[in-house]
């Protein structure tokens with residue numbers, strides 16, 4: 001099968017033109033910031049501040065307990081306490097509330113004595129203490145990819161951003177091209193690797209030109225174009241495309257560590273300036289917004305505040321469909337009161353459409369295009385029958401919820417939702433069995 005087509009690779013209407021050439025708009029920090037005590041699915045944090053404490057940008061606020069990750073204040077001001085608020089995960093979660101004094105007082109989140117002479121251990125420690133996490137959507141602690149690894153040849157910087165509407169990585173790479181290469185250089189050091197490849201999608205001459213120019217300053221960092229197919233930005237597909245190799249659990253098995261491009265930028269800013277991830281670039285796009293835009297915004301800023309700043313919704317009563325992330329892999333959210341979190345790369349607002357699904361045609365398109373080689377239509381049937389045994393047999397746990405089966409379905413069936421439901425049913429049954 002061709003590497004450019006067939007299973008798991010479809011050319012989508014990217015809709016990137018809505019935002020990719022507009023300048024990044026810096027959003028003023030609001031009077032109150034709500035820093036979520038959530039990282040990926042983890043909510044276990046030790047909080048180091050209390051009501052009445054004064055904090056600066058860069059003050060350590062809390063640390064994740066089970067897997068060490070510190071989080072830092074995005075504003076200077078006064079801690080007002082901890083409040084349960086609706087989170088993008090559609091659950092009430094703890095948030096540290098900080099009243100912003102708008103003085104922007106700063107402290108270094110982590111100080112590196114000599115950024116130009118760091119050992120491998122120094123870099124890994126900096127990644128850990130700065131709280132660097134995967135900014136492409138995972139929120140996975142970056143240092144975990146570097147501790148105790150051996151025989152890493154290549155760092156693969158993922159700047160592919162294959163989901164429709166998303167351009168936050170694209171514009172961040174253009175704005176911070178030097179930091180991107182500098183971060184990649186530190187990642188090479190952290191892994192003891194030989195080189196880095198920065199992968200972007202084809203047909204981006206403006207970005208490629210900048211990458212090629214900056215690469216002249218490095219003999220071990222190479223820009224690389226990959227085909228414009230979905231889900232090319234997904235780690236396994238990207239590694240397969242670039243290296244023509246498969247791995248079982250982790251790319252490290254074949255000598256590769258993959259990091260998102262915005263993560264590399266954050267690492268450089270952390271080591272050079274002592275900055276933690278307290279702001280990020282987020283794409284606000286979709287046909288439900290008057291003025292789609294990339295924004296540079298503080299973590300903990302409410303989404304409705306940002307939407308208002310960029311011109312609002314098409315319908316004043318916000319009769320749209322809001323997604324945290326892109327339309328393929330993002331998760332729908334109930335309203336716009338939740339806040340931006342560190343690994344939140346996009347908010348997509350789509351006008352509501354009244355689509356009536358048709359019966360399954362048994363056409364097999366979903367099976368043909370599943371990048372995990374699953375049989376979504378059979379999983380869907382097993383879910384309808386609540387047949388946990390069959391759901392397990394169909395290897396449903398390997399579904400990455402990429403959205404491809406829904407996208408490709410000619411009957412407009414929400415196949416991905418059904419597969420995701422089946423996955424949860426199976427996980428619940430397994431947990432009950434092991435309890």
Ligand code: SF4
Nearest residue numbers: 370399400401402405
């Ligand atoms: S959502 Fe899951 S089942 Fe559907 S195509 Fe993606 S990996 Fe396959």
Ligand code: SF4
Nearest residue numbers: 360361363364366409
């Ligand atoms: S793509 Fe849709 S219609 Fe075709 S088999 Fe899958 S679920 Fe049925």
